[in-house]
Amino acid sequence: MGNGGMTRSGGTARSRRPRLDDVAARVGLSPASVSLVLRNAPGPSEATRERVFRAAAELGYRADMTASLLARHRTNLLGGMLDVRNTFHAELVDHLHEAADSVGYDLVLSTVTRTRSEDRAVETLLDFRCEALILLGPEAPTARLAALDRLQPVVIVGRRIPAGSMDVVRSADQAGVGLAVDHLVELGHRDIAYVDGGKGTIAADRRRGYRRAMRRLGLGDRVNVIEGDRTEDSGIRAGQMLLRRRLPTAVITFNDRCALGLLDVLIRSGVHVPGELSLVGYDDSPSAQLAHISLTSVGQDALKQAQQAVAAAVERLDHDRRAPREVVLPPRLVVRSTTGPPPDSQDRPRQR
Amino acid sequence: MGNGGMTRSGGTARSRRPRLDDVAARVGLSPASVSLVLRNAPGPSEATRERVFRAAAELGYRADMTASLLARHRTNLLGGMLDVRNTFHAELVDHLHEAADSVGYDLVLSTVTRTRSEDRAVETLLDFRCEALILLGPEAPTARLAALDRLQPVVIVGRRIPAGSMDVVRSADQAGVGLAVDHLVELGHRDIAYVDGGKGTIAADRRRGYRRAMRRLGLGDRVNVIEGDRTEDSGIRAGQMLLRRRLPTAVITFNDRCALGLLDVLIRSGVHVPGELSLVGYDDSPSAQLAHISLTSVGQDALKQAQQAVAAAVERLDHDRRAPREVVLPPRLVVRSTTGPPPDSQDRPRQR
DNA sequence: GGGGGTCTTTAAAGCGCTTTAATTTCAGGT
DNA sequence: ACCTGAAATTAAAGCGCTTTAAAGACCCCC
DSSP states (O other), X not given: OOOOSOOXXXXXXXXXXXXXXXXXXXXXXXXXXXXXXXXXXXXXXXXXXXXXXXXXXXXXXXXXXXXXXXXXXXXXXXXXXXXXXXXHHHHHHHHHHHHHHHTTOEEEEEEEBTTBOHHHHHHHHHHTTOSEEEEESOOSOHHHHHHHHHHSOEEEESSOOSTTSSEEEEEOHHHHHHHHHHHHHHHTOOOEEEEOOOSSHHHXXXXXXXXXXXXHTTOGGGOOEEOOOSSHHHXXXXXXXHHHSOXXXXXXXXXXXXXXXXXXXXXXXXXXXTTTOEXXXXXXXXXXXXXXXXOEEEEOOHHHHHHHHHHHHHHHHHSOOOSOOEEEEOOEEEOOTTXXXXXXXXXXXOOO | OOOOSOOOSSSOOOOOOOOHHHHHHHHTSOHHHHHHHHTTOSXXXXXXXHHHHHHHHHHTOOOOHHHHHHHSSOOXXXXXXXXXXXXXXXXXXXXXXXXXXXXXXXXXXXXXXXXBOHHHHHHHHHHTTOSEEEEESOOSOHHHHHHHHHHSOEEEESSOOSTTSSEEEEEOHHHHHHHHHHHHHHHTOOOEEEEOOOSSHHHHHHHHHHHHHHHHTTOGGGOXXXXXXXXXXXXXXXXXXXXXXOOOSEEEESSHHXXXXXXXXXXXXXXXXXXXXXXEEEEOOHHHHSTTTOOEEEEOOHHHHHHHHHHHHHHHHHSOOOSOXXXXXXXXXXXXXXXXXXXXXXXXXXXX
C-alpha cells in the first residue's frame, strides 16, 4: 500500500504495465512460447504452460489488446450499437454479452444519444475493427445500412428491412398485435382502440397488425387508431382524449410506456381496469411485470433475439454463410391483470 | 452497387480496407507525411494537406485505431463503466460523450449486467488501453478501487469514497434528502416517513440525511425508516404496509422508482396525493417529470456530474494533478405536484 | 555563388503482440 | 553410436500506424 519511494516528475509513479517480454524473461522462455501458452494454442508442453500461467499471474500480466488485435488478423470483436436509454436494448445487451462470450467473441458497445448520431456510433465500432456489427433498432435508411453491410457483416435487430438485403432478427410485430386483438375478442371485446407509435418501421408494422386483425375478425368498421408516439406522454394524451369522448372497452398500445401513461390517467380518473376497460401493452418490460401494475403485454424474447443475432454474425464470419437471412421470432402474449371481459353493454359478445 | 465479378471462396468479396500506404501512394507522398496531415500535426504545407485530405476521402480511408493506439503512446481514450439498465447512467453517458469529445478524448463503454461483473467490465476497458476510468456507481470495495487507481486514474461517480483516496464526483445525497425534509416541514408536515434504499453507500447517505434533518428540525422522535430497496416493488410493499397501519402525512423515498411504486399503490387505494399524503422522490428521473405523474423529486445534475468527471480525468492525465479530489455537487429540489400542505389534523404546524 | 536560415518531407525505428518456418530436443529403434 | 520423427521451442517477419532525427528544398543576403 502507499507509493513508497520517489515519484517521477508529474503524476504518481504507476508501475509500468508488464509486457509479454517480462513474462518471458521471468520464466526464461521466448516471448513466442509465452504467447502460445496464453492463447491456449497447441505446442507448449504441460509443464511450460503451468510455469507461464503462474508467472503471468504473479506479474498481473494482461495482453495489450491493441497489439494483439493488430498482430492477429482477426479481432474476434463484435460491435453493438444501441440506445442506452432504451430499456429493451439494455436487456438485449445483457444477453448479447453472454451469447458473444459463449462463442468466443468479445462485444464492444457504442451508443446513440441525443447528440451522438448512429453514424458516429458505428464509426467508433469500425475504429475498433469489429468484425461484424449488431445494430439494435437502427433508424438509418436501408441504403445506408446496405452500404455498411458491404463493408462487413451487419445484423439488424428489431427492425424490418426490405427483403433479403441483409441479416435481420426481429419479432413478428404484426402477429404480436394480432395476438392482443385475438385475446381481447375472445374475452368478448369488440370496441378495441389502438394507440399508435408514430412513424418508423416498427410502429407501421404494429399498426398494420392491429388493422389486419380487426378486419380478419370482422371488426373492420370498429378500427380506431389514436395518434401517439413511444412515450408515456402519448399514453397520457390518448387517455385524456378518450375520457373526453367515449371510452372503448379495450385499448392496445404501441408499447408499455404508452400503456403505463394511459393506465395512470385511467386510474386517476377512477376508471376501473379491467372492469371498465381492458388494456394491453407491448414489450413486456420490467415495469409491466411489476406486481402492482401487472400489465397484460406482448413480449419479445430478448434472449432469443440476442442469441440469434450473435449466431447470425458468427455464421457469416466463421461459416461462410453468404445469403442474407431473416429470423422472425414469434412474440408471445403475457396475460396479466389489465385484461378481462368487457363491461355489460351492447358490446357484450354476440352468441354465435 | 452489387458485387460484380468473381468472389473469392467463402464470403462476399469485401474490398480490402485502405491503409495509410494506399493514401500515400495515391498522392505520391510518404506515409509519414500523410500521417502528419491526418492528425493535424504541424509540418505539412497547406497544399499538401489539401491533396491528402482529398485522397483520403476518395478512398474512404479511416485510420486503423488499433494500429494508431499501439504506435501512439497515448490513446486518448476514456473508459466508462455503467449499468446499462440504470436510466440515470444513461443520462450521464450522454453527457460524458459530449464532455469527452470537447476535450479531445474518446469514450469507450463497458457495462455491468446480471452476468457481467464489475471486474469484467473494467478489464475490458483496460484491454482497450483506456487512460482513465470513469466508474458510474461502482459497488466494489474501496480497496479494490484504490488498487485500480494505482494502475491508472480512476474517477468514481455518484458514490462516496472514504476521504481522499481517489477522485470522486457525486452529489450531496445527505443534503439532498435534507432539502426534501425541509420542504415538507415548511409545508407543515411533521409526520414524515422515509423508504430506505437497502445497503450500499448511497442508500446509507440518504438515510442518514433523513435522520439528521429530522433531528435538526426537532422531529427526532418521528423518525420512521421503512425497509426498501431501489425498485418499484419496494415502493409498492412500503405502500401496502403503510396502508395497513397508519399513513404518515408525507413520505420521502430513496429514489423515484420506489416513489412511483408507492404512488401507484396510493392512487389505486384512493388516497389523494398530495391532499392526504405528500410524496418526494429522488433522482428527478424522466418518469418523475411526466406531466401526469409530476413527482416532486430531488435532482442530481447529470450534466455537471459528467463534466466534472471528465474534467477530473483530464486534469490527472494532462495537467499533472496528483492529489485526489472530491467534487460534491449540490442537489436541487424540484417541486412538482405530489407535495402540499398536510391534511388538517393534530399534525398541523405548531404556531411558534 | 556560397553560407545561413526556414519550411517540408522522409527514412527508419519502434509500439507489443502473433505467427510461421526453422531449429532444437529427445525418445526410441536398429 | 547413429538415424528418424514427433514434440517443444524460438527467430524473425510482420500487423498499420506514429514519431523523430535527419535530409532536402528553397529563399535571402552578403
